[in-house]
Amino acid sequence: MGSNVLIVDDSATIRSMVKRTIRMIGLEVDEFLEASDGISALAQLAENEVAVMLVDINMPRMGGVELLTRMKESERLRDIPIVIASTEGSKTRIDQLMELGASGYVRKPFQPEQLREALLPMLKVTENATAIDGDSDDSSF
Numbered sequence: 001m002g003s004n005v006l007i008v009d010d011s012a013t014i015r016s017m018v019k020r021t022i023r024m025i026g027l028e029v030d031e032f033l034e035a036s037d038g039i040s041a042l043a044q045l046a047e048n049e050v051a052v053m054l055v056d057i058n059m060p061r062m063g064g065v066e067l068l069t070r071m072k073e074s075e076r077l078r079d080i081p082i083v084i085a086s087t088e089g090s091k092t093r094i095d096q097l098m099e100l101g102a103s104g105y106v107r108k109p110f111q112p113e114q115l116r117e118a119l120l121p122m123l124k125v126t127e128n129a130t131a132i133d134g135d136s137d138d139s140s141f
Helices: 012-024 038-047 064-073 091-100 112-122
Strands: 005-008 032-035 052-055 082-086 104-107
Touching (some): 005 012, 005 038, 038 064, 052 064, 064 091, 091 104
Parallel strands (some): 005 052, 082 104
8 A cells, every 4th residue: 555645624725735744744655635524535445545534624525534434334434534623622631532533643733843753653664754843843733
């Protein structure tokens, strides 16, 4: 399986920033796939192999919680690592997502280093990957 990353967020701007951030932090990705909601994500998963997903919680048609639940019910999809990227950050909510099978969590807005730390265990690091000092740049995505 290639290192395809599926970015599931209803904001095209956020999807674009996530792609740019992943390239900047040097994580090895074969192809970026995108979906604007859980239904579109399931369609992408039907046609593509995915190494990891970055998923928002609040989206139209099908949100991240329902997507996560459906994926964990599928033998073919249940082992795909899912990192939740959301503005929702209560401990209760994060615990609920982890119990449902999420592999990680980053709170929006996030620093590049936070995204790197969440995805690093799931993707190979390229030779030109460098650690990003989150304190040297105040930009968040």
